[in-house]
Amino acid sequence: MIEDKRWKGVYSFEDSPFIMEILTELRDERTGPIPFRKGLVKLGRYMAYELTKTMEVERIPIKTPLEETVGTIVRDRRNVVIITVLRAAIPLMEGLIKVLDHARVGIVSASRGKAPKFEIEMKYVKVPQVKPEDTVIIADPMIATGSTLIKVLDEVKRYGKAKRYVIVGVLAAPEGISRIKEAHPEVEMFVAAIDRELNDHGYILPGLGDAGDRAFGAPIKV
Numbered sequence: 429m430i431e432d433k434r435w436k437g438v439y440s441f442e443d444s445p446f447i448m449e450i451l452t453e454l455r456d457e458r459t460g461p462i463p464f465r466k467g468l469v470k471l472g473r474y475m476a477y478e479l480t481k482t483m484e485v486e487r488i489p490i491k492t493p494l495e496e497t498v499g500t501i502v503r504d505r506r507n508v509v510i511i512t513v514l515r516a517a518i519p520l521m522e523g524l525i526k527v528l529d530h531a532r533v534g535i536v537s538a539s540r541g542k543a544p545k546f547e548i549e550m551k552y553v554k555v556p557q558v559k560p561e562d563t564v565i566i567a568d569p570m571i572a573t574g575s576t577l578i579k580v581l582d583e584v585k586r587y588g589k590a591k592r593y594v595i596v597g598v599l600a601a602p603e604g605i606s607r608i609k610e611a612h613p614e615v616e617m618f619v620a621a622i623d624r625e626l627n628d629h630g631y632i633l634p635g636l637g638d639a640g641d642r643a644f645g646a647p648i649k650v
């Protein structure tokens with residue numbers, strides 16, 4: 429996990445060969461929906477494991493069958509709310525929750541309109557009460573213009589103030605990170621990699637394409 433020099437609290441996993449191997453499979457245009465979804469689940473699991481290294485722990489006395497000793501509890505793992513941003517975060521959340529198994533889960537829908545406005549439509553919002561001891565983890569694989577996550581954070585903050593707000597994603601563009609940090613400076617971000625830039629349609633380059641479509645197939649209008 430490396431903190432990017434450009435922003436405070438923004439980390440990538442470019443130092444982790446295994447996470448990079450999973451990302452490589454996701455980027456590859458030949459990867460179909462089944463391995464694509466499996467890759468997102470794997471990333472969720474490993475990134476959650478890495479995230480626990482930044483959490484508060486507690487030492488507790490325990491007894492083995494032979495003697496008394498001291499054990500460890502990741503205290504913050506008990507107080508997690510995962511916000512799943514439909515659609516593409518569904519497999520990522522499935523991985524996160526394998527490690528963060530006590531998590532309460534909120535679901536929000538967010539659909540990004542076309543360039544140049546990239547308006548975000550948020551129709552479905554089900555978020556639990558957020559408590560002061562909570563770590564709110566917002567799962568969304570792609571941080572492009574940042575518009576989706578700014579809107580999700582604005583909304584989620586109405587449900588109570590958390591101890592930490594953490595975004596877990598796969599790829600981020602520098603433009604999106606800067607915009608989110610401007611709107612919500614305290615937010616931390618953990619992404620597999622930070623890519624070069626956005627194209628005119630708001631897609632991340634080199635990126636992996638449309639994460640929702642690659643995981644679930646392209647929707648049609650009827």
Ligand SMILES: O=P(O)(O)OC[C@H]1O[C@H](OP(=O)(O)OP(=O)(O)O)[C@H](O)[C@@H]1O
Nearest residue numbers: 514515516539540572573574575576640
């Ligand atoms: O940072 P932004 O520019 O806002 O773009 C990022 C958003 O775009 C994708 O969702 P999309 O709107 O394609 O919905 P989908 O998951 O249903 O495909 C992605 O999952 C993010 O939520």
Ligand SMILES: O=c1cc[nH]c(=O)[nH]1
Nearest residue numbers: 572631632637638639
């Ligand atoms: O590159 C991008 C940008 C937004 N949403 C995606 O799914 N991919």
Ligand SMILES: [Mg+2]
Nearest residue numbers: 638639640641
């Ligand atoms: Mg999409």
